[in-house]
Amino acid sequence: MTTIFFITKNGQGLASRLADGLADVELLRFDANAVRRRWLPGERLVFIMAAGIVIRTIAPLLVDKKTDPAVVVIDEAGQHAISLLSGHLGGANSLTREVAEILSITPVVTTASDVAGLPALDLWARDNNLFIENPGALPSVMKRLIDSRTLHIFTEHDVPLPPAFLRTDERANADVVISLTGSSVTPGSILLRPRILSVGIGCNSGTSRQEIEAAVGSALGLAGLPLVAILNIATIDIKGKEPGLVDFCAHHDLPLVTYSADRLNQVPNVGHSDAVFRATGAYAVAEPSAMLAAETEWLLIEKQKFPNVTVAVARRETQKPAGSLI
Structure with missing residues (x-):
């Protein structure tokens, strides 16, 4: 969401013009408490006022370039849009150019790579x-x-x-x-x-996040693969709201994709378990889920069994790998 803060009547006029060219936008008269409430990752904050006011307001709020919101300042005369904070990851540089185009003013971007015309x-x-x-x-x-x-x-x-x-x-x-x-x-x-690994997971009801995390870490460790290389987690649809699994995905900011039993049963070259079929309607969960999520017919790590969790890993790629690592 983009929030546009203004102080004067002229600033309000600029804010209204800008809002007409943006989606999902809110106009607010400047208030330090309102700024603090909107100081959240992914937010876009535009200030139509002196840069010094903005700097003094946001200085106590600064935490990290990976999480601080984008901050853009526009002068009261409507001549320049300045990328003040979180130019790259926060998106302030691109927002500055967008704002400048809408208002037909000059964008000011000072990050060295942008000035030099080099990739960040x-x-x-x-x-x-x-x-x-x-x-x-x-x-x-x-x-x-x-x-x-x-x-x-x-x-x-x-x-x-x-x-x-x-x-x-x-x-x-x-x-x-x-x-x-x-x-x-x-x-x-x-x-x-x-981030090219899809991890298929099957688990018993009530399995904790910690147990799932330990199982995934152990499975990846067999091939020396890091947790941060995971692209997504996959499972059967009836486990899509399993608390421990949902918690694990949220904790690591990973998307959870699910598939029906019928879809899982269509995947060739995976092991079959009558016990799993009686419980879920699918002959296997971890292996076919991983393969579907990675859009591949091959497994990097075949199913690993733990007390309450099964884990399999597939790699998203355009060429067939030499074979399973494990």
């Missing part, structure tokens, strides 16, 4: 479903990109690279490493995990 590594990673394992290295890598205008990328994952990102076969010399496995990178380099 954090945005590029997000847009390609890549998790940054060591975000603390991001500033030094981005400085290297801005200074040299190129980065060397070692990747084991098929991902489109912008022109400034040069592919290398030498992991040790790469500025950015994209890999499902392994944790070692050269100091000062970025490690990215592709």
Whole structure:
């Protein structure tokens, strides 16, 4: 949602013009308490007033660039739109350009990569479903990109690279490493995990989040795969509201996809269990769920059985893998 704050009558007029060009928008007379209430991840805040007022108001609210909302400031004369905070991940840069186009004013974006016409590594990673394992290295890598205008990328994952990102076969010399496995990178380099794993889960009623989490971690650990590489969780539809499973997905911010027993029974090359069929109407849950969610006919990790949980893992990719890892 976009909230537009104004102080003066002129600011209110600008706010109304801007609101006509935006969707899901609210206009509010400026109030520090209202700003605090709307200081939430994913929000977009536009202030039509002096930048100093905005800075003094939001300074105590700042937490992290990954969660702070986008903040854009427009001067009272309606001449400039300034991206003030959360330009990349928060979307303030794109909002600034959108606002400037609606009002026919000048956008002001100061992030170094944008000024230099180079890709922002954090945005590029997000847009390609890549998790940054060591975000603390991001500033030094981005400085290297801005200074040299190129980065060397070692990747084991098929991902489109912008022109400034040069592919290398030498992991040790790469500025950015994209890999499902392994944790070692050269100091000062970025490690990215592709989110391409679909985890199929079957569980008994009443299984806790902690038990599901332990089972998933153990299954992934057999192949040295990180939890952050999970794209989604899949199961049978009758388990779609299982509290422990729902809690696990919410805790890790993972989508839960479900399939009917009939759909699961149509998946070939998976094990059958009469006991599972009597309980669910499906001959198997974990394996076919994982394969359907990954849109593949192959398993990376075949069904692993735990006391109250079964786990299988598939990998979303365009080419057939050599075979199951486990």
